[in-house]
Amino acid sequence: MLGVIGSSVAAITGMNRLVVDIAMYFGLFVIVAMALNFQYGNAGIPNFGCAVQVIVGGFTVSGLTLRLAYWLVEKAGIQLLPYQTAYDWLYNSQLNVVTTNSFLKSHPLVGIALLLFSLAVAMVLGAAIGWLISVPAIRLRATYLMITLITMADASQIFGRNIPYICGGTLGIWIPNVFAWYPGDRGVITAVVTLAIGLVCFFIFRTMLNSPYGRLMRAIRENEITCQSVGKNVVGIRRNILMFASAITAIPGVMTAYYYSYVVDAMYQRAYWTYWSWLMLILGGPGNNAGTFLGCALVIAMRRIIIVYKWFFDKILFFPISYFEQILLGVLLIAVMIFRPDGLIPEKLLYIPGVNYRRLVSEEVKVDWRTAPKMRHAGRRRRFSLKFWKR
Amino acid sequence: MLLPAIWMAAIVYACEIAILSIGFTLTYLTAKIPNFAHGTYAGYGIYVNYTMSKIFGLNPYLSFPVAFFLGGGIGVTVYLLVIGVLTRMGGGAIVLTISTIAIQIFLTAILYIYAFWLRGVYHTYTLQFILKARDFQLMGMPGIFYVALSICFIAVIVLHYFLTKTRLGVSMRAVAEDPELASVLGINVNRTQLFSWFLTGGLAALAGAMYPMWFQSMPGSGGLIITSIMAGSLLGGMENVYGAIVGGFGVGLSEILLTNQLQDIFGIWVGEYRPLIPMFFLIAVLLIQPRGLQGAYDWLTKSKRGMELLAKLGIRLE
Numbered sequence: 001m002l003g004v005i006g007s008s009v010a011a012i013t014g015m016n017r018l019v020v021d022i023a024m025y026f027g028l029f030v031i032v033a034m035a036l037n038f039q040y041g042n043a044g045i046p047n048f049g050c051a052v053q054v055i056v057g058g059f060t061v062s063g064l065t066l067r068l069a070y071w072l073v074e075k076a077g078i079q080l081l082p083y084q085t086a087y088d089w090l091y092n093s094q095l096n097v098v099t100t101n102s103f104l105k106s107h108p109l110v111g112i113a114l115l116l117f118s119l120a121v122a123m124v125l126g127a128a129i130g131w132l133i134s135v136p137a138i139r140l141r142a143t144y145l146m147i148t149l150i151t152m153a154d155a156s157q158i159f160g161r162n163i164p165y166i167c168g169g170t171l172g173i174w175i176p177n178v179f180a181w182y183p184g185d186r187g188v189i190t191a192v193v194t195l196a197i198g199l200v201c202f203f204i205f206r207t208m209l210n211s212p213y214g215r216l217m218r219a220i221r222e223n224e225i226t227c228q229s230v231g232k233n234v235v236g237i238r239r240n241i242l243m244f245a246s247a248i249t250a251i252p253g254v255m256t257a258y259y260y261s262y263v264v265d266a267m268y269q270r271a272y273w274t275y276w277s278w279l280m281l282i283l284g285g286p287g288n289n290a291g292t293f294l295g296c297a298l299v300i301a302m303r304r305i306i307i308v309y310k311w312f313f314d315k316i317l318f319f320p321i322s323y324f325e326q327i328l329l330g331v332l333l334i335a336v337m338i339f340r341p342d343g344l345i346p347e348k349l350l351y352i353p354g355v356n357y358r359r360l361v362s363e364e365v366k367v368d369w370r371t372a373p374k375m376r377h378a379g380r381r382r383r384f385s386l387k388f389w390k391r
Numbered sequence: 392m393l394l395p396a397i398w399m400a401a402i403v404y405a406c407e408i409a410i411l412s413i414g415f416t417l418t419y420l421t422a423k424i425p426n427f428a429h430g431t432y433a434g435y436g437i438y439v440n441y442t443m444s445k446i447f448g449l450n451p452y453l454s455f456p457v458a459f460f461l462g463g464g465i466g467v468t469v470y471l472l473v474i475g476v477l478t479r480m481g482g483g484a485i486v487l488t489i490s491t492i493a494i495q496i497f498l499t500a501i502l503y504i505y506a507f508w509l510r511g512v513y514h515t516y517t518l519q520f521i522l523k524a525r526d527f528q529l530m531g532m533p534g535i536f537y538v539a540l541s542i543c544f545i546a547v548i549v550l551h552y553f554l555t556k557t558r559l560g561v562s563m564r565a566v567a568e569d570p571e572l573a574s575v576l577g578i579n580v581n582r583t584q585l586f587s588w589f590l591t592g593g594l595a596a597l598a599g600a601m602y603p604m605w606f607q608s609m610p611g612s613g614g615l616i617i618t619s620i621m622a623g624s625l626l627g628g629m630e631n632v633y634g635a636i637v638g639g640f641g642v643g644l645s646e647i648l649l650t651n652q653l654q655d656i657f658g659i660w661v662g663e664y665r666p667l668i669p670m671f672f673l674i675a676v677l678l679i680q681p682r683g684l685q686g687a688y689d690w691l692t693k694s695k696r697g698m699e700l701l702a703k704l705g706i707r708l709e
Contacts, residue, residue, distance in 0.1 A: 046485045136674075136677060136678060139678075139681070140677060140681065142484060142485055143424060143425050143484050143485075143488055144425075144625075144677055144681065146425070146485075146488055147425055147621050147625075147673065147677075148673070148674060148677060150427075151618055151621075151670045151673055151674065152670075152674075154618065154666065154670070155666075155667055155670050158663070158664065158666055158667060161663070162660070162663045162664065271496070275492065275496065278489060282489070318507055318508060318511045319503065319504045319507035319508070320507075323500040323503045323504050323507075324500070324504075326496050326497070326499065326500035327497055327500045327501065327504075329493070329496055329497075330493040330494065330495075330496045330497025330498075330500070331493075331497060333489065333490070333492075333493035334473055334490055334493050334494070334497075337477060337482070337486060337489070337490055337493075338473070338476055338477065338480070341480065341482070341486075
């Protein structure tokens with residue numbers, strides 16, 4: 001919460017490029033991490049396919065919104081260079097985008113409409129991907145599902161790289177600036193919009209988690225069979241959760257495209273979007289949004305500072321600093337899992353307005369579902385009961 | 392040349408994928424997790440071969456045993472430092488799988504740093520190389536063809552003997568079935584797990600040492616073939632070692648031969664989609680028959696409809 005407000009204030013001033021960068025990346029990754037927290041931390045679905053949904057968001061902008069923008073510009077009577085064939089689509093991209101930008105500068109409403117259109121389409125496509133994922137998710141074991149999802153992320157990247165009509169193939173494609181009406185820095189306004197979307201998502205997730213539906217999600221996480229026995233449709237609820245969270249996860253893909261004004265498949269690597277988001281989730285502690293915010297802020301600040309001061313590190317070291325970053329990712333992930341399995345901020349009991357927990361639960365028993373021990377004391381108890389039975 | 396070059400490439404690749412799939416399946420059986428770092432062990436094999444043959448000028452085949460022991464050491468270290476600790480803490484399958492992904496990222500980065508260090512010290516281009524020129528020729532064919540096939544056969548025979556005849560192998564199978572029951576019978580589960588991690592790591596690095604003899608290699612190429620390994624293991628059913636051999640061979644052969652055939656039919660652009668072939672196998676197997684070939688075989692021989700199908704085809708089982 002405080003992090004969002006603080007960094008948005010810093011982003012508005014726009015004095016420091018690094019602050020804007022950190023704010024932008026915080027906004028992007030906090031949405032992914034919150035959606036992951038919603039799925040894994042609260043509903044217990046290990047979604048390793050965040051990169052698929054994010055890449056769908058990026059492809060929406062490059063494949064659909066860009067064509068819509070060109071169509072609108074041509075409708076307004078401004079001549080564009082040809083863009084129908086793959087060759088023209090790629091090589092006239094930059095000049096066409098410049099023309100489109102000058103059009104959007106005088107028509108701010110069109111720019112906002114394009115942004116809203118791309119967000120809406122990305123969310124619909126993301127939900128479709130979530131539905132697609134939920135088909136094997138119901139049938140497969142968790143580990144098999146992880147394999148399938150990681151593979152799907154790679155496959156979507158291969159399609160993006162080799163079909164120029166989607167995102168320009170290996171060369172990438174330019175994206176018009178939908179914030180052309182803003183007189184200042186484009187990065188600042190993109191960061192502010194992303195942070196605002198993140199804030200809205202935070203409130204949506206918080207409301208959902210504190211509602212009866214959120215309690216049902218946690219109940220499914222703790223014990224699936226109990227929920228089924230009281231007549232809850234576990235499969236349907238899981239599918240809904242996956243679809244909703246996937247729709248939210250597609251938003252960062254859209255905002256990344258607008259931040260760079262450029263889309264290429266390498267921007268949406270699975271190592272980048274899936275693994276770092278999982279590190280944020282596990283570092284902060286799955287199950288509560290405060291932990292996700294803290295983990296996200298720490299990791300993003302560290303990464304952006306390393307990248308911005310790359311020129312300094314490259315003078316000292318004999319290898320590119322990005323490999324050191326990967327070592328950091330691996331070591332941090334394992335160290336957190338071994339030394340702090342609950343994360344920096346462990347999950348608290350759910351707060352429900354108007355319900356006194358102390359009266360409901362006489363003693364605070366917290367079953368840790370992630371590191372649940374394998375019935376250590378079962379043997380001792382059974383021996384006791386056996387004696388009782390013999391007697 | 393007895394065989395066309397594309398067939399030899401396919402067979403060498405299939406041997407590597409089969410050996411890697413055996414290790415992947417063994418890890419899945421004993422530790423119950425898909426080890427995403429399995430392909431990265433192969434990357435270490437690649438660099439052992441490169442260091443010994445290119446930097447020190449030795450015969451590349453001398454590096455195979457060294458690679459085996461280095462890979463085994465890495466496997467044991469991974470088990471002792473991470474997997475064993477997390478298992479004792481009671482981490483579930485998801486936590487353990489995430490930890491293997493972290494290990495994969497960590498090991499790949501270490502390998503890249505090693506490659507950059509080699510480049511700085513010896514001033515050779517270490518980031519992309521192929522060691523075909525250092526191979527010997529026998530009857531007009533490169534040596535790696537014979538070596539890969541024989542290593543594959545020897546590995547299968549030794550593993551079969553080990554798993555069915557020796558005490559350690561039988562106890563390993565017992566641990567794979569049920570660790571708690573095995574420990575009740577007096578089997579040291581920890582030591583058995585340790586040996587299985589040594590074996591899988593060693594086999595993976597051995598397969599990796601064969602890789603640069605025919606294919607272009609870089610530090611990340613071990614991590615790139617993990618999809619083929621997983622597809623091969625899943626096709627084999629993830630239930631026993633023999634299925635993994637068949638599945639790995641099938642995926643490895645089809646990945647190269649099918650790409651070649653499709654390129655002949657549709658044009659050269661199909662080559663870009665080569666990584667999709669193991670992915671297709673993987674997803675098709677998981678959606679149609681999650682137990683892979685083993686499940687298909689059981690269905691054919693045990694179910695009524697399968698027997699009818701076999702009878703229609705004119706195959707009779709005794």
